[in-house]
Amino acid sequence: MPCKICGNKLVFIEGCSEPSVCPKCNGIRIVERPLAVEISKSRLDYLYSLIVEAVKQFNKNRLIAFLIWEREKFSRSFIDEYQILEIPKFLSYSILIKRIMCESSFSGEIAANHQNTNELVELFAKYIQFLTDHRHLEEKT
């Protein structure tokens, strides 16, 4: 649709109150795609550098642990709503990750793989069930 004043093509600008505006009549500079990509990339690089700068102010391990925990809470709300995943096993992954991150002095003798990792999580899920049972038991006394 052309501009009623100058006949130029109208453009859509996200967040603008007008449905479409004339770049010429409104003094808006339109750039070619390669320059637009370059500007966008520069903006992303700058924003990422700000994020990295902010993240580096945290205690790394604690931040990671909290990120995992937040992911867990988010996942719980999803699971509660849809009932798709096996909840105790799913929760065990994150709890185990969090606990492992708190440990030190690993020997490194066993390389984690699909099988032994799943076996470990299955065992840990049982432990969590025992722990849950224990807490319920404590609450009743």
Ligand SMILES: [Zn+2]
């Ligand atoms: Zn115009």
